[in-house]
Amino acid sequence: MNRKTNTIIFILAATVFNIIITMICFLLLIILYSQILFSLLPDNSVAWALPVIFILAIVAAIFIYRALIKVFIKKVDMEKYFDPIFKRNPRANSPPRQP
Numbered sequence: 001m002n003r004k005t006n007t008i009i010f011i012l013a014a015t016v017f018n019i020i021i022t023m024i025c026f027l028l029l030i031i032l033y034s035q036i037l038f039s040l041l042p043d044n045s046v047a048w049a050l051p052v053i054f055i056l057a058i059v060a061a062i063f064i065y066r067a068l069i070k071v072f073i074k075k076v077d078m079e080k081y082f083d084p085i086f087k088r089n090p091r092a093n094s095p096p097r098q099p
Contacts, residue, residue: 003083026057
């Protein structure tokens with residue numbers, strides 16, 4: 001496969017992987033909440049607990065995802081197998097125009 005195809009596949013796979021990590025974190029936090037805090041907190045606490053759990057799941061997934069991507073980047077030569085996602089603007093490095 002060429003580098004452009006590898007890049008697209010990597011982005012799609014990494015996105016799906018990030019979504020799966022977020023769902024796993026959300027389910028684990030829901031289980032922890034139901035086992036530990038649900039009986040300790042009043043009944044109306046679920047109204048604020050679910051959004052907080054969702055945000056915590058996203059934050060946890062970001063940290064896990066970043067750590068795993070760093071390991072992946074160390075093990076794989078990114079320049080060899082992937083195209084850059086954003087290319088540099090050739091005009092940004094050129095000298096300014098003279099009037």
